[in-house]
Amino acid sequence: xxxxxxxxxxxxxxxxxxxxxxxxxxxxxxxxxxxxxxxxxxxxxxxxxxxxxxxxxxxxxxxxxxxxxxxxxxxxxxxxxxxxxxxxxxxxxxxxxxxxxxxxxxxxxxxxxxxxxxxxx
Numbered sequence: 001x002x003x004x005x006x007x008x009x010x011x012x013x014x015x016x017x018x019x020x021x022x023x024x025x026x027x028x029x030x031x032x033x034x035x036x037x038x039x040x041x042x043x044x045x046x047x048x049x050x051x052x053x054x055x056x057x058x059x060x061x062x063x064x065x066x067x068x069x070x071x072x073x074x075x076x077x078x079x080x081x082x083x084x085x086x087x088x089x090x091x092x093x094x095x096x097x098x099x100x101x102x103x104x105x106x107x108x109x110x111x112x113x114x115x116x117x118x119x120x121x
Contacts, residue, residue: 009085010085010088014088014089014092017092017093017096018092020096021069021073021092021095021096021099024069024096024099024100024102024103025066025069025070025073025099026066027103028062028063028065028066028069028099028102028103028106029062029063029066031062031066031103031106031110032059032060032061032062032063034110035056035057035058035059035061035062035106035110036059038057038110039057042057042113045113047113047117049113050109050112050113050116052105052108052109052112053109053110053112053113055109056105056106056109056110057109057110061106062102062106065102065105065106066102068098068102069095069098069099069102072091072094072095072098073091073092073095073099075091076088076091076092
């Protein structure tokens with residue numbers, strides 16, 4: 001039984017992924033504060049914003065993405081997934097990929113007007 005328990009434990013690489021997922025999810029929850037400040041700045045500039053930027057700057061958008069990531073990440077608590085180390089690792093990898101994509105989407109969408117203005121220089 002002790003051998004079984006050690007086989008179901010995370011390795012250091014799993015814990016590093018776990019940490020990065022938590023950082024990404026907390027970044028998604030904090031992004032609404034950044035979006036608020038960027039929204040004020042873009043209103044002062046007065047140019048038309050791309051559709052992705054308009055969506056990303058909504059205060060609920062990044063929070064919703066954070067909740068989705070947290071929901072996927074919390075699948076590890078289900079007994080069916082908790083039993084198997086492969087399933088737990090699959091959830092960690094899936095959470096890492098999805099949270100990375102969502103955070104990149106928010107970042108690209110938020111800074112897209114700045115990139116467009118820089119192209120004109």
